[in-house]
Amino acid sequence: DSGVTQTPKHLITATGQRVTLRCSPRSGDLSVYWYQQSLDQGLQFLIQYYNGEERAKGNILERFSAQQFPDLHSELNLSSLELGDSALYFCASSSRTMSGELFFGEGSRLTVL
C-alpha cells in the first residue's frame, strides 16, 4: 500500500460527459502528480501541483483541468469526454525530502463509451 488513495477505481461514462477523479496523497506529501496510461500513448505526465499551486504541466488537454485543495487532496476534471480519453489515470505524490521517488495510487480506470 503506497498510502496514495484514488477514487473511483472504475468509471464508465458516455462521450460528451464530464467526470472528476479524486486523489489523496500520502500523509505529509505536498506534491501531487497526475499521469495517464493508455495502450497507444503509454504513461504520460499530465500535471503537477505543489502545496496548492500548479508546478508543471505536461501533455494535458484543454478539456482537462486539475486543482489541489488546502487539505492537499487533488481532483482531475475531464470534460467533453471522447472515446480516446479511455485510460488509466494515476495520481502520485512525493515526499518533502525531494528524494525523487514517486508513490503511485492504484489508479482510476476510465471507460468512455
Added chain:
Amino acid sequence: SQQGEEDPQALSIQEGENATMNCSYKTSINNLQWYRQNSGRGLVHLILIRSNEREKHSGRLRVTLDTSKKSSSLLITASRAADTASYFCATDAGGTSYGKLTFGQGTILTVHP
C-alpha cells in the same frame, strides 16, 4: 512523448534465471528510476540512480547507468514467479522539471515457475 525506449518489449524466463532489461533515453537527466507494475495496478518504485552514479544495488536488483550512452539496465537476479510484471524506466530531468517523470514503453517480464 516517450523519452525512454526499453528493450526487450517482452521477456520470458524460468524461475531462478536472471532477467536483464535495458532502457535508452534522449536528453540529460538528473536521475533515472525503475518502476514495476503488476497487471492493471499502480506503479511501485524499485530503485533510483542519480546521474553521477554508475551502479546501484537493492536486494536482488542491480541497476547500471551510462550517461555517455544515455542508457541504463536493470538486472533482477534469481527471479521468482512473483517478479512477473511490467517494468518501466523513468527519467527525471530535475531542475524545474523535478518529479516530472518521462516513462519508457516498458518491458513485460514473465517468470515461469
